[in-house]
Amino acid sequence: MSEEQIKNLEAQFEARIARDEKIEPKDWMPEKYRKTHIRQMSQHAHSEIVGMLPEGNWITRAPSLRRKVALLAKVQDEAGHGLYLYSACETLGISRDEMYEQLHTGKAKYSSIFNYPTITWADMGAIGWLVDGAAIINQVPLCNTSFGPYGRAMIRVCKEESFHQRQGYEIMLKLCNGTAEQKEMAQDALNRWWWPSLMMLGPTDAESIHTEQSMKWKLKRKSNDELRQQFIDQTVPQADILGITVPDPDLKWNEAKQSYDFGDINWDEFWQVVKGHGPMNKERMKARVDAWDEGEWVRDAAMAHAEKKHEKKEKLAV
Amino acid sequence: MILKSHLELSRIQFQVWFIFNLIHKFMATKNWPLWEIFVRSKNGLEHRHFGSLHAADAEMALENARDVYTRRNEGVSIWVVESINITASNPDHNGELFEPAQDKVYRHPTFYDLPDDVKHM
Numbered sequence: 001m002s003e004e005q006i007k008n009l010e011a012q013f014e015a016r017i018a019r020d021e022k023i024e025p026k027d028w029m030p031e032k033y034r035k036t037h038i039r040q041m042s043q044h045a046h047s048e049i050v051g052m053l054p055e056g057n058w059i060t061r062a063p064s065l066r067r068k069v070a071l072l073a074k075v076q077d078e079a080g081h082g083l084y085l086y087s088a089c090e091t092l093g094i095s096r097d098e099m100y101e102q103l104h105t106g107k108a109k110y111s112s113i114f115n116y117p118t119i120t121w122a123d124m125g126a127i128g129w130l131v132d133g134a135a136i137i138n139q140v141p142l143c144n145t146s147f148g149p150y151g152r153a154m155i156r157v158c159k160e161e162s163f164h165q166r167q168g169y170e171i172m173l174k175l176c177n178g179t180a181e182q183k184e185m186a187q188d189a190l191n192r193w194w195w196p197s198l199m200m201l202g203p204t205d206a207e208s209i210h211t212e213q214s215m216k217w218k219l220k221r222k223s224n225d226e227l228r229q230q231f232i233d234q235t236v237p238q239a240d241i242l243g244i245t246v247p248d249p250d251l252k253w254n255e256a257k258q259s260y261d262f263g264d265i266n267w268d269e270f271w272q273v274v275k276g277h278g279p280m281n282k283e284r285m286k287a288r289v290d291a292w293d294e295g296e297w298v299r300d301a302a303m304a305h306a307e308k309k310h311e312k313k314e315k316l317a318v
Numbered sequence: 319m320i321l322k323s324h325l326e327l328s329r330i331q332f333q334v335w336f337i338f339n340l341i342h343k344f345m346a347t348k349n350w351p352l353w354e355i356f357v358r359s360k361n362g363l364e365h366r367h368f369g370s371l372h373a374a375d376a377e378m379a380l381e382n383a384r385d386v387y388t389r390r391n392e393g394v395s396i397w398v399v400e401s402i403n404i405t406a407s408n409p410d411h412n413g414e415l416f417e418p419a420q421d422k423v424y425r426h427p428t429f430y431d432l433p434d435d436v437k438h439m
Binding site: 026084088096160305 | 352370374375378385390410
């Protein structure tokens with residue numbers, strides 16, 4: 001194809017998206033569109049998969065059966081979300097194995113928030129409330145993104161995510177209405193998860209290199225800073241109801257702009273964690289790689305069994 | 319001498335690469351194949367494509383589909399089809415495939431002129 005032909009196709013492609021048409025896997029698409037989507041969707045899938053680890057940590061120690069079934073269901077949902085997203089991503093021509101390899105070798109990233117430890121039960125509350133809360137804000141606009149399989153996967157994810165946030169908030173509510181010690185646990189969890197949750201919505205607009213292109217392709221509807229403001233505005237009143245304090249001395253209601261002003265985010269910490277120097281990066285990756293390696297014989301055995309059954313069937317047919 | 323050992327080295331590198339690729343190819347055949355999942359949400363509705371997943375065989379694909387796509391009563395029946403068995407039309411040929419239908423307006427009821435007084439038609 002000549003350069004001019006490609007330019008022409010690209011112009012038609014951009015026009016389709018501008019008209020709110022959806023792009024399906026076998027349609028022609030610019031190489032950059034394909035690559036950007038593989039990057040974002042696979043990282044999204046990886047985040048769901050690695051995201052099971054901090055919470056999996058508490059399943060055996062959940063304080064009641066009610067909490068245990070809820071947490072189990074939530075972690076199972078995350079596995080499901082990872083699978084929806086991996087298979088949506090595979091429609092762009094990358095194999096599942098390639099994606100796993102990118103994750104396991106550190107070539108692909110996942111959400112930095114999962115590199116923080118979950119040290120008390122209250123962290124299960126804070127994660128559901130704050131981390132899933134921030135995730136919902138990020139994900140809802142994606143239900144309407146231009147790439148069909150991504151949008152369809154996100155619709156399913158968003159439907160399931162709201163239970164995650166509510167179960168987390170309920171944990172916080174229970175702790176805050178419990179003993180002084182329990183309330184202190186809830187406060188401590190908020191102290192530790194507040195800032196990482198704000199960072200989770202991505203670098204400031206000035207630093208975000210992909211924003212403009214992503215807006216065009218409807219991979220993004222609002223900028224990181226807008227999403228962050230929305231998260232803060234809707235979360236602070238929820239903290240008030242719990243009766244615990246957001247750990248930001250500069251947080252103040254701004255009557256004129258009808259939203260909260262907030263303090264500076266420690267972006268050095270964010271970049272450190274992204275680069276692999278967070279408190280749990282190594283452990284998360286090791287758990288993930290171990291699970292994959294140690295599961296190999298199971299995958300092989302299942303395949304061998306399937307082949308044997310298939311051969312038996314063929315013999316019977318003869 | 320140096321040149322020779324260099325050649326030797328690159329030959330070894332090639333052999334390693336070749337063997338690695340062979341192993342990789344062999345391993346790849348052991349990967350679980352991809353299946354497309356169709357779910358009937360309730361009786362009276364058709365099976366609809368829900369997504370795909372990897373499984374060793376059809377039975378496992380059904381079981382996995384139950385866990386991945388119907389955790390909240392989304393279905394009453396599941397079909398699984400190995401993805402390689404699906405033949406799909408090429409969007410590049412959409413013109414010749416679908417455009418001929420566009421100028422056949424006489425297939426639609428609105429093509430026929432009838433006076434407004436005619437009722438029930």
